[in-house]
Amino acid sequence: MSNPVLVEMLRGALVESRHRGALAVVDADGRRVLTLGEVERPIYPRSAVKPLQALPLIESGAADRYGLSAEELALACASHSGEPGHIATAQRMLVRAGLDASALKCGAHWPIHQPSAQALARGGGTATALHNNCSGKHAGFLCTACALDAERGTYIEPAHPVQRAVKAVLENLSGVSIAPEACAIDGCSVPTWALPLDALALAFARFGSGAGVAPERARAAARLRAACAAHPWHVAGTGRFCTEIMQRFGARVYVKTGAEGMFCGALPEQGLGIAIKCDDGAGRAAEVMMAATLARLLGSADRAALEPLLRPTLRNWNGIAVGGLRPTEAF
């Protein structure tokens, strides 16, 4: 197995580093519109399936019962940067279900957003579970557990009703029955279930279009997509790729990053789903792979808006442009 080089990093006149990867674009009937590399091997989707993990939050009735706002639904689908607005939103979600931050089982890390991390330290604060980029997802899991009247202390376990509901969503939308050995532990301690890229792309084609999906699930998906399109800053944060894409394209393009070079997305108008894995796990390359995939699928009028994300310039500590990333001719 040798996936193609999809992204190159240049410095001066030479290619300094190379990133291989695979990707699948399929429609809601599972027809392949574009594939590069090996797309049938199971891959952990990590946070790239957060919007699918958030479907039980709506389907269980939790979102309505606790009156979750669109911003809060967007944060349930987010890998957020830990900026003050993200923290406040996560806290509000917990309060709505009568909980506080002590219920979160995601573990603590410092905010991804460096100025926010520095401000936190400057104020004498320290990293908490609220700053974890997954705290919105976990707050959503807790709201779901409360609505289901399930145990709150074990919501991260594979056998818990919330995680079983998530697994059922993934199997339903991807059309794949997940084997027990395809389960691993994610960075925030919930299960991550491995699925082939083509099946993940199918799941996102269905998530994005509602085609071939039961009406209640299609409505839940549309509600999450609308929430993210309306509040793209809540899905990632200042300067982040997912936020910039959804700020530019609104409801026309849905994208979600995941750790270890994962990216999923959907083009609802075209009924297409996208799943990308950078072999080596580099987020910088997975972003360029997603931008190049979108550039191929969108019209020429949209390509100019993608250019800064398609060929990002790399600057050094003095702000000097020393090189950049670019997609290869494989696209």
Place this chain on the structure above:
Amino acid sequence: MSNPVLVEMLRGALVESRHRGALAVVDADGRRVLTLGEVERPIYPRSAVKPLQALPLIESGAADRYGLSAEELALACASHSGEPGHIATAQRMLVRAGLDASALKCGAHWPIHQPSAQALARGGGTATALHNNCSGKHAGFLCTACALDAERGTYIEPAHPVQRAVKAVLENLSGVSIAPEACAIDGCSVPTWALPLDALALAFARFGSGAGVAPERARAAARLRAACAAHPWHVAGTGRFCTEIMQRFGARVYVKTGAEGMFCGALPEQGLGIAIKCDDGAGRAAEVMMAATLARLLGSADRAALEPLLRPTLRNWNGIAVGGLRPTEAF
């Protein structure tokens, strides 16, 4: 060109990510002891050649003229973590040459060592050029410029006497004449000159053994090696790979990391030099590649000391072991 997969990252039962790369181990006569992948293509060595960049500091007479200590010489070869002790040492070097931090042209970044970065913010401080991981190297360049009575404001330019001296050292030790187009700008704004991995390995075989090197240069190399072996914390910092290797093996193993997946090293007793490049630029994989190379070259008694670096465990935000890195059978 397709270099072999040298390192795998596992999560649960599956390989989640893969890192390809190339490496060369040669003796001081240029005989290849071990090569994997393509080793004749020019590669930017980045900070992996810092000890070679520090040779003019001694050869120019600057180290003696300013009475630099062994700790200061080690810091001149370092990509340090910006811990308070590193900052104090860099400041001392500048003071010895009658300068201060305003002379540094490396640019500012926050300390790599996260507790030090947080303490800096907590105290109301901010990132300065002293915290840049290259500040010791730059302080060494400035000392050299002063000893050569050269301009201080332009010491980062390729045409400056300090950088020309560095280039001459690289050409002498590697046996390669560097073409003008092989020059790019490093993260700290000094030139980085591309050299093939086999030539870099030869340069380190000579740096490590002194074989085939003019006596004055061989003495300068031995002095830098001794300084780093005596003060491995000054070469990187708390918990860092280079520091841990040199703490374990002392003068028997010299290793130096560089950005974008570079690693160089030497086994002085065996007269061998090592140069490694992870194709995708991942430092985590370049470290495992170096550990696996050392495990192959050192005796079985030394292998146990390498084990934690050879197969590092990956833990999530709750400290749960979720996977790990391992070298492939290519080694």
